[in-house]
Amino acid sequence: MNSPLPSSPPPRPAGADRSARLTVLAVACCLLLAGCSGDGSSGADGASGSGGRMTVALVTHGAEGDAFWELVRKGAEAAAAKDGVELTYASDADAAGQAGLVQDAIGDEVDGIAVTLAKPQAMRTAVAAAKTAGIPVVGLNSGIDDWRSTGLLEYFGQDESVAGRAVGARLTGLGAKHALCVIHERGNIALEARCAGVKKTFTGETEMLYVDGTDMDAMSAAVTARLRQDAGIDEVIANGAQFALAAVKAAKRAGSKAKVATFDLNKDMVGAVRDGTVQFAVDQQPYLQGYLAVDALWLYRTNGNISGGGVSPVLTGPAFVTKSNVSDVARFAANGTR
Structure with a gap:
């Protein structure tokens, strides 16, 4: 005797198959999201390999309270905020001290280091130690001729030799005859x-004057004395906005007719260029240098990107700011970013 055939299943309600598929899909999506989120870190947060926030140390040779380096720092902080990076900033005008700060960053096991090479030879051992520790290092501001041989991954800044030649050509066009180029830090390769x-x-005479940039009174006195000694000096070239403004006062004290031009820009310099107190400023965009250096380390860590392919620097200057175009940067300078 044959077994009875099983009874047919009851008919499924309309739309049940579609509901089931949607339920399975929703569960799968939740599992996928949970797997991606892991412990809550993500590339968008600049996550490090350990799962926490990416940490970057910015180590410069800038003097404390220098307006130029405040712009570099602001740019770096803006990039860190965007990328979810934990940023630390430290500086030491002494080359050995700066190298020590890099060693400190290595000891802190940061995920990346951005460093200036004002005195490259003094930084080589520290940079090599970072590489040995597996920490990528990028350069900014100083060391455009040495960053590759020092072992840096990327470089962001101005070609100072190109900038200097551009200033020399401009002075020739302005009819200057005797220029005094004031170097406020002896041995700084950029200056x-x-x-x-x-x-x-x-085409005129170029004379270098070395002064102590950490003592503005002494710097100003040295410029005043040299202008009094030689009335033929008709141009003073400063290597920083604050030094240019001091040079303007020095020229007045000396009774000199010398005009003043400068490398670098800040909010006060914008006003000086606008009213003609300073002929022009060469802007290397320090805010951009700090921003790009930090952002580059984040991009390298999260996506393997290397700006310039690791063989070419990323140039941020020179750009001349004159009375005719100073209004173009004035509002940014007022915001403290130029």
Whole structure:
């Protein structure tokens, strides 16, 4: 005797198959999201390999309270905020001290280091130690001729020699005859390269004057004394906005007719260029340098990107700011970002 056939299942309500598929899909999506989120870190947060926020140390040779370096720092902080990076900033004008700060960052096991190379030789050992520790290092502001040989991954800044040559050519066009190029930090390769560049293209006489940039009174007194000694000096070239403004006062005290021009820009310099107190400023965009350096480390960590392919620097200057175009940057300078 044959077994009875099983009874047919009851008919499924209309739309039940579609509801079931949607339920399965929803569960799968939840599992996928849970797997992606892991412990809550993500690439968008600049996550490090350990799952926490990416940490970056910015180490410069800037003097404390220097307006230029405040712009660099602001740019770096803006990039860190965007990328979810934990940023620390430290500086030391002494090369050995700066190298020590890099060693401190290595000891803190940061995920990336951005560093200036005002005195490259003094930084080589520290940079090598970072590489040995597996920490990527990028350069900014100083060291455009040495960043690759020092072992940096990328570089962001101005070609100081090119900037200097551009200034020399401009001074020739303005009819200057004797330029005094004031170097406020002896041995700083960026400042030396600027003045050397001026000398290459300026058809008049270029004279270097070394002063102590950490003592503004002494710096101003040295410029005043030199202008009094030689009434033929008709141009003073400063290597920073605050030094240019001090040079303007020094020229007045000396009874000199010398005009003043400068490398670098800040809010006060915008006003000086606007009213003609300073002929022009060469802007290397320090805010951009700080921003790009931090953002580059985040991009390298999260996406393997290397700006310039690791062989070419990313240039942020030079750009001349004159009376005719100063209004274009004035509102940004007022915001403290130029």
